[in-house]
Amino acid sequence: MSAHILLIEDDQNLTELVRYNLEQEGFKVTCEADGEDGLLTAIEEAPDLILLDWMLPNLSGIEICRRLRRENITKNIPIIMLTARSEETDRIRGLETGADDYITKPFSPKELIARINAILRRIRPALSGETLEYAGIVMDTASHKVARDGTALHLGPTEYRMLKHFMENPGRVFSREQLLDSVWGNDIYVESRTVDVHIRRLRKALNIGDTPNIIRTVRSAGYALDKDI
Structure with missing residues (x-):
């Protein structure tokens, strides 16, 4: 990328x-x-x-x-x-x-x-390899497989693209508009609140067992993948 x-x-x-x-x-x-x-x-x-x-x-x-x-x-x-x-x-x-x-x-x-x-x-x-890793999450971008602490995760296509974008930029805060551009693309019209729906789905998929929530909400700014919440 x-x-x-x-x-x-x-x-x-x-x-x-x-x-x-x-x-x-x-x-x-x-x-x-x-x-x-x-x-x-x-x-x-x-x-x-x-x-x-x-x-x-x-x-x-x-x-x-x-x-x-x-x-x-x-x-x-x-x-x-x-x-x-x-x-x-x-x-x-x-x-x-x-x-x-x-x-x-x-x-x-x-x-x-x-x-x-x-x-x-x-x-x-992430720019130099096919495997992304962050806080126990491993994403194989070649096979589109994702696991957290060794447990396979099942993500929808949009949640997968969103997680990939976050894992390529760990700790970075993205507004809803920036996520729309990066995950959906500039040419597709989607309501900004749609981002919130997919964030909830992504959190649900990631939060297996007692694992901590690492999708951080930053008030008035957006969302970030951050293990130091």
């Missing part, structure tokens, strides 16, 4: 260079050139990783990073800062604000892709 990268960068030439190289590697890429637009897109789409320029129109990269870390939906999304600032104090400031990595311009596309892949392997090992 290809990862979705959001690039927030106002240099058009650099944007096209980065977009081209990321798409060649199979990534889905969304680009924004304005700070406020970039922040809104990050919250609405919850990408897998954000490439964030330091100096942006209307809202700085540092302020975007700070705000993203305050939102439940985006607080765990990895952020790589892209900047011409090379001073150690600037790098420290970026990292302390919540960035996961920092790359100084000019940089090579190969180095950027290596940094991206390193972060994605760390936070989403």
